[in-house]
Amino acid sequence: CRKESKLNPESVNAVSFEFSFSTPDRVKAQVLGMYSGLKAGDFYGGRYIVYNEVRADNYINLTTNAVTAYQVWNFTTSNNAQEVTGLWGAAYSVINRCNLFIDGMAAGGAATVGPALAANYVAEAKLVRAISYYSLLQLYARPYWDGNGSKPGVPLRLKGNSVAGNYDLARNTVGEVYAQIIKDLNEAETALPLNYTTAYDNTIRGHRNTAIAFKTRVYLSMQRYADVITEANKIVSAAAPFTATSGVANALQANVANVFKTPYTTTESIMSSPMNATTDVVGGQTALGSYFFSVREFKLNDAGIIADAGWKATDTRRTLIGTATISGVPSKLMGKFATPSPYIDYVPIIRYAEVLLSLGEAITRSTNTVDARAISLLNAVRQRSDATTTFTAVDFPTSADLATAFLKERNIELLGEGLRSPDLLRLGLDLPAKGTVSSVPSTDRRYIFPISQTELLYNKLMTDN
Amino acid sequence: QQKTITGKITEKGGLPLPGVSVTVPGTRIATQTNEDGVYSITVPNNTTLLAFRFLGYVSKTLTITSGTINVTLEEDTSTLSDVVVTGYGTVKKSDLVGSVVSIRGNQIANRPVQSFDQALGGKAAGVQISIPNGVLNNPPVFRIRGTNSISLSSYPLIIVDGVASFTGDVSGSNAAGNALSSINPQDIETIDILKDAAATAIYGSRAANGVVVITTKRGRTGKATVTYDGWTGIANVQRLPDMMDAYQYTDMKNEGLRNAGTFNAATNAYALTNGPDGNPINTNWYDYAYRQGVSYSSSLSVSGGSESTNYYMSLNYTNQQGIIVKNDYKRLGVLFNIDHKISKTLSVGAKLQYANEDNLAVISSGSLDGQAFSTAGLGRVALVNSPNVSPYSNAGGYNLSGNNLGIMNNKVSQVGFYNPVVQIDLDRSYNYLNRVQSNAFVQYRPIPMVTLRSVYGIDYLYSTNDTFANPVNGDGFAALGSAGMSYSQNKRSVWTTTAQADKTFNNDHTFSLLLGTEQQTTVNTSFGAGRSGLSDLAFNDFTAGYTQFSNTGGFGENYLVSFFGRLNYDYKKKYIVNGTLRQDEYSAFGPDKKAGTFYSFGLGYELAQEDFWKNGKIGKVFSSFKLRGSYGEVGNFAGLGNLAPNSYYSPGLFGGAPTLNFSQAGNSEIGWETSKKLDVGVNFGILKDRITFELAYYKNDIDGLIYNVPQAPSAGLPNSPQTNIGSMYNKGYEFTANAQAITTKNFSWSSSFNFTYNKNVIESLTPTITQFTSTTSGLETANISRVGTSLGMIYVVTTAGVDPATGRRIYVSGSTGRKMLYDHASPVASRWKYEDGSIAPGITSQDQQIYGNSQPKFYGGFNNNFKYKNIDLSLTITYQAGFYIYNGTQASIMDQRFWNNSVDILNRWTTPGQITSVPRVVAGDNMSNGSAVPLDINVYKGDFIKLRDISIGYTVPGSFLTKMKIASARVFVSGQNLLILTKYNGTDPEVSSNGGSNGSQGVERNSVASARVFTAGLNFKF
Incomplete structure (x- = not known):
């Protein structure tokens, strides 16, 4: 009466490890699984963006809630702060998915789907892995300029892990991690498809231009401006109107607001995390809409970029700022992600406006001139939203002034998209004071996150910041 | 003639x-x-x-x-207490080798509890019961001889009439739902607590935490006896911290702003607001969170039988109100036990028990495991919300500001979390349990010495949850109202067949042999649905119109098949030998670890039966004197994942399209935890056993402890695979004295005292990991478990008082021992300074140190029963000692954000030279009093003595009753938790914000307080 089958149960809802590459559908589902990891609430689903926004000076915390980035905002995160451990874990979870996938494809998965598709898929894995490592560096490592990449980065893991084991691994240098990121992106660029059949797929999955665009961000962070120019020129035409000339026809939209509303799949969105109301939105205390608009964990700092006199009231981008009376005080809210729960607004990972501004800034900083094409790039972004402003060479007595203008334009254009803190860090600028929080100098320990406490505990070779 | x-x-x-x-x-x-x-x-x-x-x-x-x-x-009264249930059978107490405590049902009956386990505190040596807080039907922390696991459950195996019961909180709502509450305590005949290997080995792989065997009442031959037991009671909250009133709050918070340098009467200040009566609003939030709970309970039973058929039927209804508003418990239960002799050799019997239970709450109490930092948590909100605003606006309606409590005249962004009154009015969080516990047996005795018995039992537990979060304020605000309905079905079936042979040869050699086989299948299926975004705000039902829908589902199954045997032998009742063997095969063990063999052997030696003893002087002193010892090996797998050996990829969705992700790293080597139990004891009695003593030494060596071996997070594994790797021991001493101290015609006094000393030591975790931390609700880490210490040591930063010159808290670095001072009013980069004024790196969690153990070293109870003529008095005193509690709630109520503070804050530093333990108040400061990092100032000794229960009864004289056709009647009044002697300053030294978790005991974080209960009741017999 002893039932052998009941002693050896099988799952009714999960795929056994050894059969995870057994059908083309399973392989493809794993590809999307990597993107879904990127979209985790602790990562690009919301919190990565939130942290990089609130570390800078554009926000005032309203709720003093220690689980919703209050400690990030006022620089009191300790090693075991949920923000510090959560993002670290989420990023490495994605990295391991990518590694397992790359390994599994080599070990038979490629045969399941055929070599052509396999090459595309593996390239997507490398793209997602590169994005993940890059994002880790922005918070957990000193910027590249500090010691020219010689400072401790994060441990580079390039093999999939599937069982308990000894995972002691020391930190690679910042430079080594950046080198791997560039290697992955270069390989992804070669093997990614030029485009997909739908605008939706062109937005939510990596294509060749995605790898190139991301490289502009990576090189800019390394201050390798010539490389920024080289990469950007692959997808930015020589003169206005600036568009990508091959692959997906990435270009600015006539109205920036269209990028942030349904269907969220314009050619300006080089890559975004999709939100599907009925199946998989990022919820509550992780969604951007929750932080900045619905639950109002943070309001815009009246003394931040919104106070900038050069950013005209008629600028379309001001329509993406919400107003509310908070505690009797008229206040401004970051309104790019204004849809209330369920938070269906797609979260941009990279969009075309950034590439143009990166290119322009790189030209300026590498040539130390007030370059005409650079001004043209700046105008492309500004005039799309504010036709009444035209920058000309006379506005910029020195190239430094033009570089500053680019930084400001990025601050305006990319507000709410998680680029402000990395922009300050890559240039070694102090994190400015805001509200009751004083500024954090670029030499301060709090300039970057501490290392996750659990990593320090369970990876014996890990060292703290 | x-x-x-x-x-x-x-x-x-x-x-x-x-x-x-x-x-x-x-x-x-x-x-x-x-x-x-x-x-x-x-x-x-x-x-x-x-x-x-x-x-x-x-x-x-x-x-x-x-x-x-x-x-x-x-x-x-003696026939039953002479017999002890040992699992699949009974044994006479005199023949017992194992360590078993037998508790009669009447010792726990008529108490204002939801489940019997809440009443077991102090009743038996080696048994630790802690009631974590005043939430109704919250499972107590239940330990037998220490905490015997790290990652799995340390809760004992509960066998109810032969069927292993579901245990733990089975509610899916904010109301707790202890699985054991379906049993009406009045229906319990005996509770036998099996502690050592000799007693527990018959339960094999599930016995490491001890076994509690519940036997419900059965009928006896004779005329029907009708029994009615009823009580009614009131419960009140006790030991709440004293909080500042509106005036104190307003002044103190403004002082904080001034000290921070940000006070501005027009834009950044706290201010009183006049209420509708023209006087300043002064809200005591306790009035909204707590209430006086009124409860009552009625049980009616009929039992009796003829020579061939015996029956016991009972009906019970209880309706209890907790001390938290709208936290109710209701149970309607029936039990029917029947035994029938078909012939001299063949008998059958059956049990049918059904219980319908309502576990009701409106919102989170913030007091169940994992809820400590819930923004809605009522325990927390009642402490933190500002007293200078009202839950209602002066215009009528709720006082709201976005999704928070409205600020009224205050000129700051926030003065409270949610407005609890809105949720109390509009929300619900209901759990309904329907439970069938039933069995049927057939017994055949072909010859007098052999008994064959087969029992089939089921335990079906259905848990339904109905929740609603309103769109006005609280958790449902962002979603514009949300409703949830979920259903979990737990079905267990057990089929046990045993053969027992008992034979005495030559009047001297008594053998008792038991052989048996058992199969147990447990299946859990669940589904749940959520709806949010009310299309019409007038409704609150799950079936109303909504814009958003979600659903979940779950499935789990496991299977245990066993063969077991037990042999008892005694020679002239002097020498007793006992051996047990059990093989368990369990579905969740790895392919090569399916089967485990467990055993025990025990020896007993009754010296008082020896002639030299009987005839010697010593025999005149000791009326009984038994030495006993046992050794054996049992296991534990409670909490092991059903599919733990395997690795999986699980499906998900990305933008609505299917995904597949690595979801479980399995361990094909996973097996049971092994507990090797040694027990040595002596039982002796004096004065014809009027006073008996029991002394025991025990040691549980636990090997192959399943540990969710933490992997470096950068390895990116989705889980920490369960691995048999650690080792730990519990050892200790138990002492019990029972005395029939005085027995005269009019007055009697019986007393029972027990004492347990337990030492818990982790011997190893993994070759590379020597410690792990445990968090409270995933946010605060105040416990660490380290090789060489006991589980769950309190882990905090050391402080060194408040600097009299500046009012800054002084901290001690964990690595360098250097003192650092914190000033929240300084710029971020210069808040931390050394004593010499130079910039210091600051205190972080890295500076935390072990403070002390959170598991009690000593615990026990003292039970007394007095009877004078018709008056009886019983009292139970419980105590625990030698442990520390981290009072995280105190950190919260000294926090310098908008949160209201305890009146202790009035002692804050204000003047240079002032000696005080409370630092200067600076608005926004969450560091100085322990919110950001746990501090030693919030750790207290937990030692306590409690008057757990006192009951005074009066038995109505028989002459009067006879006329009324009443056999007996008794009226009583009783009180629970009337007296707590402790230096602990929190709500209750038994508090546990982490429920029964192994590694994070001894933490109080925002829990609601405990109740003091008075009851009055009646017992009738017809």
């Missing part, structure tokens, strides 16, 4: 006893009493003796002295 003897047989209370057998010893002459207890028997003239027998009463044999013999039979 014959004569006729007549008479009436009554019980002590004077009630006639029908069905008493009256016999002439040595003959077949017999009769029975009629309904009025009257008998008439005709016997030969030379007959001298008559015997009177009635089950449950002490038999009497009397000399015939006249034609009328009236007899009063005394209820026999």
Whole structure:
């Protein structure tokens, strides 16, 4: 009466490890699984963006809630702060998915789907892995300029892990991690498809231009401006109107607001995390809409970029700022992600406006001139939203002034998209004071996150910041 | 020549006893009493003796002295207590080798508890019961001889009438739902607590945490007895911290702003607001969170039987109100036990128990495991919300500001979390349990020495949850109202077949052999649905119109198949040998680890039966003296994942398209945890066993402890695979003294004292990991477990007072020992300074140090029963000592954000030179008093002595009752938690914000307080 089958149960809802590459559908589902990891609430689903926004000076915390980035905002995160451990874990979870996938494809998965598709898929894995490592560096490592990449980065893991084991691994240098990121992106660029059949797929999955665009961000962070120019020129035409000339026809939209509303799949969105109301939105205390608009964990700092006199009231981008009376005080809210729960607004990972501004800034900083094409790039972004402003060479007595203008334009254009803190860090600028929080100098320990406490505990070779 | 003897047989209370057998010893002459207890028997003239027998009463044999013999039979309280349940059978206490405590049902009956386990505190040596807070039907922390696991459950195996019960909180709502509450305590005949290997090995792989065997009442031959037990009671919260009122709050918070340099009367200040009555609003939030709970309970049972059929039927209803508003518990239960003898050799029986329970709450109490930092948590909100605003606006309606409590005249962004009154009015979080516990058996005795028995039992537990979060304020605000409905079905079936042979040879050698097999299948299926975004705000039901829908589902199954045997042998009741063997095969073990073999052997030596002892002087002192010892190996797998050996990829969605992700790293080597139990004891009695003592030493060596071996997060594994890797031990001493101290006609006093000392030490975790931390609700880490220490040590930063010159808190670096001072008013980069004024790196969690153990080293109880004429008094005192509690709530109520503070803050530093323990208040400061990093200032000794239970009863005299046709009646009043002697300053030293978790005991974080309960009740027997 002893039932052998009941002693050896099988799952009714999960795929056994050894059969995870057994059908083309399973392989493809794993590809999307990597993107879904990127979209985790602790990562690009919301919190990565939130942290990089609130570390800078554009926000005032309203709720003093220690689980919703209050400690990030006022620089009191300790090693075991949920923000510090959560993002670290989420990023490495994605990295391991990518590694397992790359390994599994080599070990038979490629045969399941055929070599052509396999090459595309593996390239997507490398793209997602590169994005993940890059994002880790922005918070957990000193910027590249500090010691020219010689400072401790994060441990580079390039093999999939599937069982308990000894995972002691020391930190690679910042430079080594950046080198791997560039290697992955270069390989992804070669093997990614030029485009997909739908605008939706062109937005939510990596294509060749995605790898190139991301490289502009990576090189800019390394201050390798010539490389920024080289990469950007692959997808930015020589003169206005600036568009990508091959692959997906990435270009600015006539109205920036269209990028942030349904269907969220314009050619300006080089890559975004999709939100599907009925199946998989990022919820509550992780969604951007929750932080900045619905639950109002943070309001815009009246003394931040919104106070900038050069950013005209008629600028379309001001329509993406919400107003509310908070505690009797008229206040401004970051309104790019204004849809209330369920938070269906797609979260941009990279969009075309950034590439143009990166290119322009790189030209300026590498040539130390007030370059005409650079001004043209700046105008492309500004005039799309504010036709009444035209920058000309006379506005910029020195190239430094033009570089500053680019930084400001990025601050305006990319507000709410998680680029402000990395922009300050890559240039070694102090994190400015805001509200009751004083500024954090670029030499301060709090300039970057501490290392996750659990990593320090369970990876014996890990060292703290 | 014959004569006729007549008479009436009554019980002590004077009630006639029908069905008493009256016999002439040595003959077949017999009769029975009629309904009025009257008998008439005709016997030969030379007959001298008559015997009177009635089950449950002490038999009497009397000399015939006249034609009328009236007899009063005394209820026999000893027959049952002489027998101890040992699992799949019983054994006479005198033959017992194992360590077992038997608790009679009446010791826990008539208490204002939801489940019997809440009443077990202090009743038995080695048994630790801690009631974590005042949330109704919250499972207590239940430990037998220490915490015996790290990652799995340390909760004992509970066997109810032969079927392993579901345990733990089975509610899916904010109301707790202890699985054991379906059993009406009044229906319990005995609770046998099995502690050592000799007693528990028969339960094999599930016995490491000890076994509790519940036997419900069954009928006895005789006229039907109807019993009614009822009580009603009131419960009130106790020991709440004293919080500042509106005036103190407003002043203190403004002082904080001034000290921070940000005070501005127009834009950044706290201010009083006049209420509708023209006076400043001064809200005591306790008034909204707590109430006086009124409860009552009624149980009615009928039991009786003929020579062939016995029955016990009961019906119970209880409706209890907790001390938290709208936290209710209701149970309607029935139990039907029947035994029937088909023939001399064949008998059958069945049990049917059904309970319908409502566990009701409106919102989170913030007090169940994982809820400590819930923004809605009522315990927390009642402390933190500002007293200078009202839950209602002056215009009427709720006082709201976005999704928070409205700020009224305050000029700051926030003065409270949610407005609890809105949720109390509009939300619900209901759990409904429906439970069927049933079994049927057939028993066959082909020859007198052999008993064959087969039992099939089921335990079906259905848990339904109905929740609603309103769109106005609280958790449902962002989603514009949300409703949830979920359903979980837990079905267990157990089929047990045993053969038992008992034989005594030559009057000296007694053998008892048990062989058995058992199969247990447990299946859990669940689904749940959520709806949010009300399309019409007038509705709150799950079936109303919504814009958003979600659903979940779950499935789990496991299977246990076992073979077991036990042999007892004794020689002249002097030497007792006991051996047990069990093989368990379990579905969740790895492919090569499916089967485990568990065993025990025990020895007993009753010296008092030896002639030298009996005849010597020592025999005059000790009426009994038994040495006993046992050793064995048992296991634990409670909490092991059903599919733990395997690795999986799980499906998900990305933008609505299917995904597949690595979801479980399995461990094909996973097996049971092994607990090797050694028990050595001596039981002795003096004064004809009027006073008995029991001393025991035990050691549980646990190997192959399943540990969710943490992997470096950068390895990116989705889980920490369960691995048999650690080792730990619990060892200790138990002492029990029972005394029938005074027994006179009018006055009696019986007393029982027990004491346990337990030492828990982790011996190893993994070759590379020597410590792990545990968090409270995933946010605060105040516990660490390290090789060489006990589980869950309190782990905090060391401080060194408040600098009298500046009012800054002084901290001690964990690595360098250097002192650092914190000033929240300084710029971020210069908040931390060394004593010499130079910039310091600051205190972080890295500076935390072990402070002390959170598991009590000593615990026990002292039970007393007094009886004077018709008045009885019983009291239970419990105590625990030698442990520390981290009072995280205190950190919260000293926090310098908008949160209200305890009146202790009035002692804050204000003037240079002032000596105080409370630092200067600076608005926004969450560091100085322990919110950001746990501090030693919030750690207290937990030692306590509690008057857990006191009850005074009056038994109504029989003469009056006889007229009323009532057999007996008793009225009583009782009180629970009337007195707590402790230096702990939090709500209750038994507090546990982390429920029964192994590694994070001894933490209080925002829990609601505990209740003090008064009850009055009645017991009737007809």
